[in-house]
Amino acid sequence: MTTKQIKAGIANKIRRLGRQGALGVLSFVATGLLSSAANAAELAICTSPQRPQCPSALPGVANGEFTFSRLIFADNQRAIDALGDHIGYPHWQADCSESEPHFIAAMKRLTEVDTNEDSQSISLLDERIYDFPMLYVVEAGFASFTDPEADNLREYLLRGGFLLVDDFHGRYQWEQFEGWMTRVFPDREIIDLPPTHEIFNVHFPIEDFIQIPGLRALCLNPGETWELPISKAPSVVESNASRQRPQWRGILDDEGRVMVVVNWNMDLGDAWEHADMEEYSALYTATAYRLGVNYVLYGMTH
Numbered sequence: 264m265t266t267k268q269i270k271a272g273i274a275n276k277i278r279r280l281g282r283q284g285a286l287g288v289l290s291f292v293a294t295g296l297l298s299s300a301a302n303a304a305e306l307a308i309c310t311s312p313q314r315p316q317c318p319s320a321l322p323g324v325a326n327g328e329f330t331f332s333r334l335i336f337a338d339n340q341r342a343i344d345a346l347g348d349h350i351g352y353p354h355w356q357a358d359c360s361e362s363e364p365h366f367i368a369a370m371k372r373l374t375e376v377d378t379n380e381d382s383q384s385i386s387l388l389d390e391r392i393y394d395f396p397m398l399y400v401v402e403a404g405f406a407s408f409t410d411p412e413a414d415n416l417r418e419y420l421l422r423g424g425f426l427l428v429d430d431f432h433g434r435y436q437w438e439q440f441e442g443w444m445t446r447v448f449p450d451r452e453i454i455d456l457p458p459t460h461e462i463f464n465v466h467f468p469i470e471d472f473i474q475i476p477g478l479r480a481l482c483l484n485p486g487e488t489w490e491l492p493i494s495k496a497p498s499v500v501e502s503n504a505s506r507q508r509p510q511w512r513g514i515l516d517d518e519g520r521v522m523v524v525v526n527w528n529m530d531l532g533d534a535w536e537h538a539d540m541e542e543y544s545a546l547y548t549a550t551a552y553r554l555g556v557n558y559v560l561y562g563m564t565h
Contacts, residue, residue: 309478309481314352315360317356317384318382318384319384320383320386320389320391321383325379326381327379328563329376329378329396329397329559329563330382330383330395331363331366331378331379331397332392332395332398333383333384333401334386334398335355336354336406336407337407337409338355339405339439342439345435345498346435346493346494347492348493354401355384357430358401358535359382360536361536362532362535363535365536365538366535366555367379367380367382369535370559373556374559374560376559385398386412387408387416388412393422393424396423397425397558397559398425398426398427399426399427399429400429401429403429403430403439404432404435405431405436405439410446413443420447420514420516420522421516424522425522425523425558425565426523427526427555427562429526429529430477430529430530430531431527432489432527433490433501433506434502435492435495435501437527452514453513454512454513454514456521458472460521463554464557465557465560467553467554467556471550472511473509473546473550474489474507474509474529475529475531475533475550475554476530477490477530478530479491481542487507488547489506489528490528491503507528510527511525511526512527513525521565526554531554534548535551538552
């Protein structure tokens, strides 16, 4: 897919969104496309290859003010076994083949930020993380970090860096994420961010705080926006209700700056990735792009 096609897809989705358009999309969804598992199984969005191909860290100095930088981590095998989430590749790689190019195209179209055409994947042990204003991490409920990595993340954030956490779901994954984040900041709470917070209004005003569904919701839980766990070990106690409500949370520095923004029970990456697929609602896509752009601009200006 070319950059031109990606941009056209994004523009299409954004043009189609509006008060009446959003209501029409909701009506469409309610009347049938996602009404049964059989229908979902036939959607191209559910049958396209999903194994991602992620870029390496940039070889030299970044070309541009902003480079989309995905965080590499080791998988927490206990969490994977507990939820039966054996996807066949490291969890940090989820969606990188398409979500990054789509989001980069959106940044170029919707902002004046000098955005690098190339994204990268980078480790917390790479000293060059301090050259990049934002790090993006997915599947945070399956992440495992060493003490040196936790120390470097703390230093990165306190120096002014920004961490965007996306695509993890349910109480069990939250507890795993909270566990390793507590090692980064044992003295800082993870708080709920109010809808009036600047981060939700820095460029696009976010009016509807809706759950952004991923493919697992679309394909395995048709008609809903929340993800069912694939399976649970007997030791995992988690109600499906813990996956049904999206939460926007954060960790603040001493000046009140959001250092970490946490998108729990939603999947911005899938919404970016599938911007040009008719099966994925324009309502969710446009909201995910607006949130993502806001996060980048907030992280770069605070």
